[in-house]
Amino acid sequence: MEPISIQPWGPEHSPEQLTSLLHRAYATLAAQGWNFTAANQSVEVTRQRIAQGQTWVAQRAGEWVGTVQVRGPKPADENYLLDPAPALYTQAGTAILSQLAVHPDCRGQGLAERLMDAAEAWAKAQGFQRVALDTALPAQALRARYQRRGYVEQGQLQWTGKTYASVLMCKALNDKEAA
Template structure:
């Protein structure tokens, strides 16, 4: 199986939205309301693609995973005591792996890509939030050396969002 991580293309929005829909179903079936029909929606993904911040993992011509990398921090991040305040900081959003290929290390590959991208682009740290009810993601970030810095709450969600930071070696 040949796979590559690269910038997503506008003509892939249908595949990306199908991947998200499948992930939403799995999340909701397991009791998580992290994502739903309203987020992440087609408009959000179209903006990510337009800005060139959405990356896809493509395997044999199919989009099997996505990640968004930009500098857009949620307003709620202002309450967090970050370890690296000098910046710039890369923010990781909307990490998703197609349910048919979950558990095969693809999320780890996408995160490794983000870390390499951040290091080569001069970022001091990577920040992200996950969801209290997403136990597998929380375990993954902990296992990859992401430091839990606190929690934020987003309107309309029933649980909090732990926030994580990984200071990059060059910034230490």
């Protein structure tokens, strides 16, 4: 089996190909009734998200098999989805992780961990003190994955139009912040 490489987004990459990967990776969550944005987002939404931060893509034998995106805090007046951004997402020093996706054929191989390592390392190198994310409250396996990595639940919210409640989670990137 060919090795999987992870690389930062570049001009040679295709938003259409990334959107297709997101749709495949999130299909299992959509089948459970959870309408994550990445399950059916348009190529234009993919382009907007790419422009807002740093994206990584994982490839094996020329096929895209994983991705993750991370960005800095949102301005207080910027919406997230259709709602005002939660305070955690607007705090200085906070990076926001999103669109973690692994192709179904590559799950269970540690790729999600490698992608999160890349995103967290980038955030730390940029001087961010913490990484925040949100996920579906009923998605126990996803929440457990993040908790194993040191993410702590920070509250719950209901995004407009989502079929599930979400949980906000945050991880300190240095010992001083964790204390």
